[in-house]
Amino acid sequence: MTKQDSELRSKLVALALESSRKGDLRRALKHYTRLCGLDADNPAHWIKLGELQERLGSPAEAADAYFRAAALFVADSFDHKAIASYKRALGFQPARTDISSALAEVHQRLGQLPEAIDVLRGSRASLQGEGRLREALEVRLRLSQLEPTDTVARFELARDLDEAGLFHEAISEYADVIVEFARTGEPDRIPSAFDRLHELRPAETNAARELTVLLEHSDLESVRARIAEAVGKDPDDEAVDQALESLLSARAWRETLGRVYREVSRIHREWCDRGRAA
Secondary structure, three states, X not given: OOHHHHHHHHHHHHHHHHHHHOOOHHHHHHHHHHHHHHOOOOHHHHHHHHHHHHHOOOHXXXXXXXXXXXXXXXXXOOHHHHHHHHHHHHHHOOOOHHHXXXXXXXXXXXXXHXXXXXXXXXXXXXXXXXXXXXXXXXXXXXXXXXXXOOHHHHHHHHHHHHHOOOXXXXXXXXXXXXXXXXXXXXXXXXXXXXXXXHHHOHHHHHHHHHHHHHHHOOOHHHHHHHHHHHHOOOOOOHHHHHHHHHHOOHHHHHHHHHHHHHHHHHHHHHHHHHHHXX
């Protein structure tokens, strides 16, 4: 900032304070608007601007100013000040996903996961209240990433994404739910999710589905043939026998299913990424 700009800034600050003292809020607002244009990287100016907009009954403009101040605090690593400013902005516009997302991100970076989850849940509720259901689903999708072990909520989310026509997101969510079911040892809950995933994208799930059916029905010769094909060995090879033996133990069974479903998840996530890029 040049010396001339610095002098102008000091003059505008003095004029703004004098106008505020006299109760002339609109004139003070005009001065702070000029200050924000002159010294845009100073969060204090934006906060003052937000306070004036708030007092003058302009909530959307107040939210914009507080949001701008918060972003500057983040850039300067003043995360706790950023949180306070984001909360003020969100108080005026609770359905603004850019504000809630930024606030949740700061909480998450500070290791405050419950607070981040609360912010996103509030955002989802506000969006639902306004009938913005697709955006609410997108927030739920982010929530699922913060709460990966909540399989009930994630299965419901996958179904809702599916019904909303968000097939890329639904596929990834169904696949991730299957992985979580396998990891937590809940095999009885896998079929419904896997069946829906298979309906959405059958080509990529056929191999994993067929292997799973064979394992479930203990069709050992067919399983042996599949293992041999997968590892490029003769069905009578000792390596195939060793793999089959490991499959027959309960613990290895679960681990093998977990690998199968993780592979399904990887396939679908790559497919979704390609779909988004296209």
